[in-house]
Amino acid sequence: MDSGVADVRCVLVDDNPGFLITASKLLDRQGVSIVAVATTSAEALQCVQEQRPDVAVVDLQLGDESGFRLAEQIVNGPVPSQVILTSTHSESEYGELIAVSPALGFIAKEHLSPEAIRRLVHPHG
Amino acid sequence: MRGGLITRLVVVTVALAVVVTTAFVFLLVAMARVDRARDVAVNSAEEAYAARDVRRALGDMETSERGFLITGQESFLRPWETGRQRIAERLTRLRMIVDDPDQAVRAERLERDALSYVNDYSIPVVEAARRNESWARSIASSEDGMRRMDALRQQLDEFLMTEDALDSRQQAAADSMYRRATLIAGMGLVLSVVVTALTAVYLAREVVSPVRRTARMADRLAAGDLTARVTETGTGDIATLERNFNSMAESLQHNRTELGRLNDEQTALRHVATLVAQGRPSDEIFTAVAEEIGLLARADITRLLRFESDGTATVCGTWARTSDPVPTGDRIAIGETVAAHVNETRMPARRTEVSPPDLPAGTYSAVGAPIIVGGTLWGAITALSAIEHPIVDDTETRMAEFTDLVGTAIANTQAHSDLMASRARIVAAGDESRRRIERDLHDGIQQRLITLALKLRTVEADLPEASPVREPLAELGAELIGAVDELREVSRGIHPAVLSDGGLGPALRALARRSAVPVELDLDIDARLAPAVEAAAYYVAAESLTNVAKHANATFVELSAAVHLDRLLLTIRDDGQGGADTAKGSGLIGLVDRVEALGGTLTYDSPPGAGTTVRIDVPLGMSAQC
Numbered sequence: 001m002d003s004g005v006a007d008v009r010c011v012l013v014d015d016n017p018g019f020l021i022t023a024s025k026l027l028d029r030q031g032v033s034i035v036a037v038a039t040t041s042a043e044a045l046q047c048v049q050e051q052r053p054d055v056a057v058v059d060l061q062l063g064d065e066s067g068f069r070l071a072e073q074i075v076n077g078p079v080p081s082q083v084i085l086t087s088t089h090s091e092s093e094y095g096e097l098i099a100v101s102p103a104l105g106f107i108a109k110e111h112l113s114p115e116a117i118r119r120l121v122h123p124h125g
Numbered sequence: 126m127r128g129g130l131i132t133r134l135v136v137v138t139v140a141l142a143v144v145v146t147t148a149f150v151f152l153l154v155a156m157a158r159v160d161r162a163r164d165v166a167v168n169s170a171e172e173a174y175a176a177r178d179v180r181r182a183l184g185d186m187e188t189s190e191r192g193f194l195i196t197g198q199e200s201f202l203r204p205w206e207t208g209r210q211r212i213a214e215r216l217t218r219l220r221m222i223v224d225d226p227d228q229a230v231r232a233e234r235l236e237r238d239a240l241s242y243v244n245d246y247s248i249p250v251v252e253a254a255r256r257n258e259s260w261a262r263s264i265a266s267s268e269d270g271m272r273r274m275d276a277l278r279q280q281l282d283e284f285l286m287t288e289d290a291l292d293s294r295q296q297a298a299a300d301s302m303y304r305r306a307t308l309i310a311g312m313g314l315v316l317s318v319v320v321t322a323l324t325a326v327y328l329a330r331e332v333v334s335p336v337r338r339t340a341r342m343a344d345r346l347a348a349g350d351l352t353a354r355v356t357e358t359g360t361g362d363i364a365t366l367e368r369n370f371n372s373m374a375e376s377l378q379h380n381r382t383e384l385g386r387l388n389d390e391q392t393a394l395r396h397v398a399t400l401v402a403q404g405r406p407s408d409e410i411f412t413a414v415a416e417e418i419g420l421l422a423r424a425d426i427t428r429l430l431r432f433e434s435d436g437t438a439t440v441c442g443t444w445a446r447t448s449d450p451v452p453t454g455d456r457i458a459i460g461e462t463v464a465a466h467v468n469e470t471r472m473p474a475r476r477t478e479v480s481p482p483d484l485p486a487g488t489y490s491a492v493g494a495p496i497i498v499g500g501t502l503w504g505a506i507t508a509l510s511a512i513e514h515p516i517v518d519d520t521e522t523r524m525a526e527f528t529d530l531v532g533t534a535i536a537n538t539q540a541h542s543d544l545m546a547s548r549a550r551i552v553a554a555g556d557e558s559r560r561r562i563e564r565d566l567h568d569g570i571q572q573r574l575i576t577l578a579l580k581l582r583t584v585e586a587d588l589p590e591a592s593p594v595r596e597p598l599a600e601l602g603a604e605l606i607g608a609v610d611e612l613r614e615v616s617r618g619i620h621p622a623v624l625s626d627g628g629l630g631p632a633l634r635a636l637a638r639r640s641a642v643p644v645e646l647d648l649d650i651d652a653r654l655a656p657a658v659e660a661a662a663y664y665v666a667a668e669s670l671t672n673v674a675k676h677a678n679a680t681f682v683e684l685s686a687a688v689h690l691d692r693l694l695l696t697i698r699d700d701g702q703g704g705a706d707t708a709k710g711s712g713l714i715g716l717v718d719r720v721e722a723l724g725g726t727l728t729y730d731s732p733p734g735a736g737t738t739v740r741i742d743v744p745l746g747m748s749a750q751c
Contacts, residue, residue, distance in 0.1 A: 088613075097631055
């Protein structure tokens with residue numbers, strides 16, 4: 001257990017409900033707390049506003065919507081929050097788009113873990 | 126004088142011959158008379174000689190008789206004998222040559238009396254004297270003799286005088302006849318000359334002159350001046366000659382003009398047909414048609430109109446001698462114009478339009494012809510000209526050939542765009558199924574595998590540290606992720622995520638980064654393009670880079686892409702060995718259809734030893750079409 005550091009409060013955004021359930025179970029531990037899940041951009045923004053999480057994990061393939069756009073909206077929104085991008089595609093498939101994005105970084109879905117999230121949110125902690 | 130040329134010539138010549146002949150006949154008759162008069166005169170002279178002969182004979186006889194009577198010498202009787210012998214024949218001769226009846230009577234009486242003197246007096250006296258009969262030398266006998274001789278002399282004198290008088294009369298008659306003959310000859314000559322002159326003048330005026338005039342005009346005609354005509358003043362055959370010459374010249378001129386017109390028309394049609402065959406854009410063809418028709422019809426304004434469903438028309442092509450107030454592309458109302466007439470009847474039409482809309486005020490002569498495309502009325506060509514110089518006759522029928530070409534051009538364009546649309550649909554359908562496959566892969570299998578992997582990790586996380594199951598589970602996990610990576614490769618080949626999300630620029634940069642051969646990028650694209658265009662460019666670039674890596678033995682590749690004047694230009698050039706024959710060997714052949722379906726071109730250049738260049742040129746939007 002961490003010493004005196006609060007859990008990283010996290011919102012998960014993905015258009016696949018099945019994934020949300022599995023990911024919630026996996027990630028809601030070891031210093032990460034899943035406070036909300038959303039399947040659309042609108043939902044995601046609402047959640048962020050309500051929950052004021054530390055980070056939102058955003059799937060880049062949000063159906064017809066662009067995950068990059070949502071990331072920008074969240075980072076630059078009225079309730080700013082960090083964003084971690086994720087996808088079933090690998091990082092290299094997105095080329096420079098990830099580097100250009102205001103998100104903290106990218107974690108491929110199969111590599112998602114609480115440690116991975118914590119490492120990005122608190123790089124020195 | 127009507128009638129054939131031969132007839133007239135014959136008549137005139139015969140008249141001339143008749144005149145001349147008549148004159149000569151009169152002349153000959155006069156000459157004959159003169160001749161006869163001369164004969165008579167000669168005869169008269171002979172009569173006079175004959176009479177004088179008789180007198181001499183009588184005189185000789187008398188003298189010698191007297192001499193014998195006086196001398197009684199026989200030698201005096203010799204002349205008397207001679208005379209006696211001669212007298213009879215001379216008297217006979219005289220009698221025979223006398224022609225005048227009165228003179229004949231006198232000659233007969235003279236002969237009788239002279240013979241009587243000879244036979245009844247002289248011979249008896251001489252015989253008596255020879256016999257020395259005294260009465261022979263008596264005064265009575267000599268008086269008798271003298272009386273007889275005087276009577277005879279008187280008769281002879283009478284005869285001679287009368288003969289003289291006759292002779293004079295005949296001389297006078299002969300003179301007058303000669304004078305008459307001369308007069309007749311003179312008149313005949315003058316008349317002949319006059320008639321000949323008149324004949325010559327007549328022939329010259331009626332025959333020679335027209336023929337020469339016609340010959341001169343024929344020369345001009347032969348030299349190329351087809352306006353040569355003769356004034357038709359002749360009659361009969363000459364008139365026929367002149368008339369036929371004129372109609373022949375008219376025909377030649379007409380044919381040459383017609384030929385010229387046909388030639389102009391054919392040249393214009395060929396020009397337009399060439400444009401159509403070359404597949405030039407519709408607006409170019411429409412403008413060309415408007416211009417050619419305008420020039421051929423010598424119109425002031427021509428317009429190529431497309432009929433719209435609301436009763437107006439769009440001007441698709443226009444030409445004007447000076448300027449047209451309606452630019453191409455505008456809609457105009459067609460109201461009661463010739464275009465409306467064509468719209469109703471689908472037939473060529475000609476009208477006089479007074480102050481038509483969209484034109485400077487005035488009265489116009491207007492013709493229109495329908496444009497039929499695939500059996501339906503598409504629009505019309507109209508030509509207008511100020512009424513002072515109306516449109517050439519039958520222009521509306523000659524426009525039919527042009528409207529056919531226009532119809533073909535429109536049908537071609539339609540077919541072409543139908544074809545393009547069909548190809549684009551095929552390509553789009555292909556893309557759509559690719560995307561579906563990709564989505565199925567992503568949303569379906571990939572997602573499941575990843576979820577599996579995560580579930581596995583969850584289980585792993587819940588296991589105690591020292592569980593023996595940890596290691597095999599980790600292995601399983603790794604394999605799962607391996608499978609996911611493989612699927613990712615497949616997915617990327619089908620439809621890369623970066624292309625959909627980031628556009629052509631980032632996608633090309635991603636390609637460049639992954640390329641085995643270094644890629645020099647030169648990108649000038651600042652906005653998203655149509656998905657079909659981005660996909661086509663990306664696949665061409667990806668395929669080209671694959672080929673470079675596989676075959677080219679190159680050290681670097683230049684990849685440039687730019688948007689210029691509403692077109693995307695992409696070039697991939699390597700410095701490898703080149704020498705590939707056509708694009709067929711590479712996978713690019715499949716992409717040619719995709720590029721052309723967008724209305725673009727793909728060129729492939731691979732000279733041996735000089736590297737390979739692949740170029741595509743794709744239009745970005747649809748330009749406004751008529």
